[in-house]
Structures are given as structure tokens and as C-alpha cells.
Amino acid sequence: MKIHLYDDHLRINLSVLEKIGAAKGSFYIPYSNIVSAFSEPPHNLSGLKVAGTNLSKMLEIGTYLAGTQKQFWYVKKRKHDYLILVLKSDFYSKIIIESEKSKELAKAITENIEENFK
DSSP states (O other): OEEEEOSSEEEEEOOHHHHHHHTOOOEEEEGGGEEEEEEEOOOOOOOEEEEEEEETTTEEEEEEEETTEEEEEEEOSSOSOEEEEEESSSSOSEEEEEOTTHHHHHHHHHHHHHHHTO
8 A cells, every 4th residue: 555645635555455455446535625634553443344354453454334434444463553534525534544654644644734725
């Protein structure tokens, strides 16, 4: 999985195997659709898997229901912080991605969100 930041949107590109495991393609998300982006330490996520792959505490990738909200999770072994994207009106209310660079990505995304609202 790779995250690319552009002037007006971000792309989350999944590899072919990740797309199969997630039962989902890559993401194109305009900054105008992101409410906030932040980093959190790894923790247990609670939700019901709708589509994707869940290998008990090793890999959770796909669509999950947390209450009545659909979320996309890409969590591996919980070694790195989570990048949390809270979305406005997309299919998903949140995208949660485990990343070594979650703090840097959250800061850059937040700056891009602020730039697009000026």
C-alpha cells in the first residue's frame, strides 16, 4: 500500500494482493472530503467485518461496520501508529491505516486540508 499526496487530493494505492484481500480497489479522496487526519497509537479495533480479510491479530484489511458506520481498515501487526482519516460524505466514515509514517502523513494531510480551505 502506498499513499500519495497531491495538491487537491490523496491516493491510497493498494497492490493487487491487497485489493483481493480487501475486496476493494484503490482510493481517490479529495481533501474537501476529509474532516480531519490524525495519528493514534495501535489499539484493538472493534467492528464487524463486512468484506475483506481478518487473520486474528495479524491482518485486518477491508470494510468493517463500527456501530452504524462503515470503515476501511488496513491494519497489520499493530507495530506502528494508525493514520485515521475522518471523512465527510464518502462511502466510508473513516479510513484507518497502520503506517510507519502516520504522524508525518497526518500533519501533511492536515496542512493540505487547510490550504484547500483558504
